Amino acid sequence: MAKIILWVENGCLFSSVTTLIDAFSIAELWHQAVVDKTSPPLFDTRIVSTTGSRVTARGGIKVTPDGAVTDIESADCIVISPIIPRLDPLPGEMDTLTRWVKALKGKGSIIATVCTGTFILAHMGILDGRRATTNWQYAGLFKKMFPKVILEHEYMITEDDGIICTGAATAVYHLAMHLIKTFGSRKLAAGCSKALLIDPNRSSQEPYMIATPVKNHGDREVLKAQHLMESNFARIGSVDHIAREVGISPRHFKRRFKKATGEMPLKYLQRIRIEVAKEKLETTRDTIDEITWAVGYQDISSFCRLFKQYTDLSPKAYRDTFFNPVLWA
Known part of the structure; x- marks a missing residue:
């Protein structure tokens, strides 16, 4: 016993x-x-x-x-x-x-x-x-x-x-x-x-993880960059574009962003896109192709690989797990 x-x-x-x-x-x-x-x-x-x-x-x-x-x-x-x-x-x-x-x-x-x-x-x-x-x-x-x-x-x-x-x-x-x-x-x-x-x-x-970005770091330019990413995530072509928008050289921006948030800017942008995709999979009947394009990706296979990297599930498996048709009928 x-x-x-x-x-x-x-x-x-x-x-x-x-x-x-x-x-x-x-x-x-x-x-x-x-x-x-x-x-x-x-x-x-x-x-x-x-x-x-x-x-x-x-x-x-x-x-x-x-x-x-x-x-x-x-x-x-x-x-x-x-x-x-x-x-x-x-x-x-x-x-x-x-x-x-x-x-x-x-x-x-x-x-x-x-x-x-x-x-x-x-x-x-x-x-x-x-x-x-x-x-x-x-x-x-x-x-x-x-x-x-x-x-x-x-x-x-x-x-x-x-x-x-x-x-x-x-x-x-x-x-x-x-x-x-x-x-x-x-x-x-x-x-x-x-x-x-x-x-x-x-x-x-x-x-089950929900992204909780760090914003109490006190770096105004980095905070501005975070807001730009969150409001324009689907249209951002590169991290260098964000750096120019906040007036910092791309190389220095990456170091500063990592110091302030604990993440590189590209990973931060990817995480925002994945979180939006997760919400759409949970609450809409949009196809995976439509969701891929809506969050800023054109290649479906690349998006699916990235999604699994962050969630340990494919987009389809994630929807099967978290979509509730009764709540979102």
């Missing part, structure tokens, strides 16, 4: 805990009904806080833990619940939590986290030099705060040296299936995926 310890803290997103517990419960029922009615339980889940005290999760949910972290000397897996960066402070008794996590990892426990819980593991230093993912909306902040971590935020789930990280909120289901496969079987995880309507092939966060 796998011993799964679920750590909670004031302000944590408690849905990650309940989702895992529910998934494990369904796995137990599925295992007994389909595989072996007489088998012992597969999972033993316990909720702990750092000190054992009651905590208040997001939404005012009161959580009474089963104990403190120091009560747990061994576990098959520890799951760190997420907090919201910038809004929530680091957990209290961080040193105690860090020592506990490192001690159990040294004993062979799997360390897992959900969504922005990656920030907590990174503060502990255990992600330095290792691959990780997190909620894509906080990827920029994470990279600035923890440059030693190899952040691959395009992935839904990563695993490196016994440390598992997941992407945004519902990626917790992928963690659940991963742990059911690890402590149960591949067949059981496949059955649970079907029972819970989880797509096991959804491995990327890229189709």
Whole structure:
């Protein structure tokens, strides 16, 4: 029986805990009904806080833990619940939590986290030099705060040296299936995926990402260039044209733009066009050819390749996933 310890803290997103517990419960029922009615339980889940005290999760949910972290000397897996960066402070008794996590990892426990819980593991230093993912909306902040971590935020789930990280909120289901496969079987995880309507092939966060351009950089000419791109994206023939419009030499413009926004101007323009194309695929019945021309491209094949590069899906697959005919009838 796998011993799964679920750590909670004031302000944590408690849905990650309940989702895992529910998934494990369904796995137990599925295992007994389909595989072996007489088998012992597969999972033993316990909720702990750092000190054992009651905590208040997001939404005012009161959580009474089963104990403190120091009560747990061994576990098959520890799951760190997420907090919201910038809004929530680091957990209290961080040193105690860090020592506990490192001690159990040294004993062979799997360390897992959900969504922005990656920030907590990174503060502990255990992600330095290792691959990780997190909620894509906080990827920029994470990279600035923890440059030693190899952040691959395009992935839904990563695993490196016994440390598992997941992407945004519902990626917790992928963690659940991963742990059911690890402590149960591949067949059981496949059955649970079907029972819970989880797509096991959804491995990327890229189709869900929304571009959030940096504009608080204080460079007036670069900001003017951004506005020009956003209002004339379909008619812009080259980045050099934008540079001339804002009165900067093309070479200097590219360096300045990258310094201010974190992106080269061509990539920024491409991202604007892809975002507009995504919206049209989601909300209109325009053909892919029409959308290609509307966002400033003439070659359909080149546009489709670029679209997949940014979203991990072809335009057709993206529309199949995100277009809702009921909403846009």
